[in-house]
Amino acid sequence: MCCKENFIFVVISFHIFQAVSKPLTLVRLMRQASRAFNLNEHESERILYMLQTDWGGKPYHSLDYELKKQFGKKIYKISLDGGMTCPNRDGTLGTGGCIFCSAGGSGDFAEKRTSSLKEQMDLAKTRVRRKISGNDNSYIAYFQSYTNTYAPLPYLEQLFTEAVSFPEICGLSIGTRPDCLPDGTVKLLAELNRKKPVWVELGLQTIHEDTAKLIRRGYELPVFEDAYRRLKAAGLTVIVHVILGLPGESKEQMLKTVRYLGALHVDGIKLQLLHVLKGTDLAALYRSGAFRTMELPEYLELIGDCLKILPPDTVIHRISGDGPKSLLIAPEWSGNKRLVLNSIAKYLKEQKIYQGMGLL
Secondary structure (H helix, E strand, O other): OOHHHHHHHHHHHHHHHHOOOOOOHHHHHHHHHHHHOOOOHHHHHHHHHHHHHHHOOOOOOEHHHHHHHHHOOOEEEEEEOOOOOOOOOOOOOOOOOOOOOOOOOOOOOOOOOOOOHHHHHHHHHHHHHOOOOOOOOEEEEEEOOOOOOOOOHHHHHHHHHHHHHOOOEEEEEEEEOHHHOOHHHHHHHHHHHOOOOEEEEEEEEOOOHHHHHHOOOOOOHHHHHHHHHHHHHOOOEEEEEEEEOOOOOOHHHHHHHHHHHHHHOOOEEEEEEOOEEOOOHHHHHHHOOOOOOOOHHHHHHHHHHHHHOOOOOOEEEEOOOOOOOOOEEEOHHHHOHHHHHHHHHHHHHHOOOOOOHHHO
């Protein structure tokens, strides 16, 4: 490394240490450094790439890295069923649900609500322990199935308070809809957040209204914006779900959704490949030939382009996702999780892609 690059590296590292909590700190500092030191594009990219080693060797801000930084050790999410339904299923908004949603309410990996919360947790922890060693394990209780704030407030208070009462539970992650977050519920979540970290996961999927109607999402973008604003004002961490490859959407439309969320500086994002699952209305649409699913090479390119435009402070909670193999219709290649993740890692390395590089 030349002397100029060495000096800039030290200066930027010092400023990052001082201002690490500020949005887009790294990108803004590099932009300022580029002007101040008259760096060309290659020099800027080279320095910024070196600074990414703080993500545990990955070229993006992974959830695993963030959890280790926050809790000092590896943390596991255990998926639970809170026993709720969805306004898109019970007749309030509709009865069929979103067209991509399985009978399990997108919680096909969650424990079933046929037992107490403690029994669900014990079963989930047993599953996790088969894959790990050691006894000093902590978990995030992930309420995944259906809409996990779609219930009377007293029920939610009892359920979530019980969840955070277990010493091995270090936080809550609550999957829900933006139209199911009345002020009382937001207040409850904020109170729980003072005991243990609470994340709220919002299923946005797309910012495009035509697509939202096609997939029967059931609310318009301003509803999401209002919920997001109130959650952030209450001090809550917000993770947003995006589906890549929805019928009729172009690559640019998908990137527009990601840019929108990047501009909001969402705390976290789940980039979910569209899966066609048995028993869904999406499956019937797929079999009719109305759309095709993505091939692996085009998905790799799309993921790379998404990461380029996401701020470095946004945590990547999911970079592909995988549907249950017993339900998966298409794309078949997505059923091989190891292949997908290894292919993404190889592609990002070969293309020298890292999160936020497109924001310089």
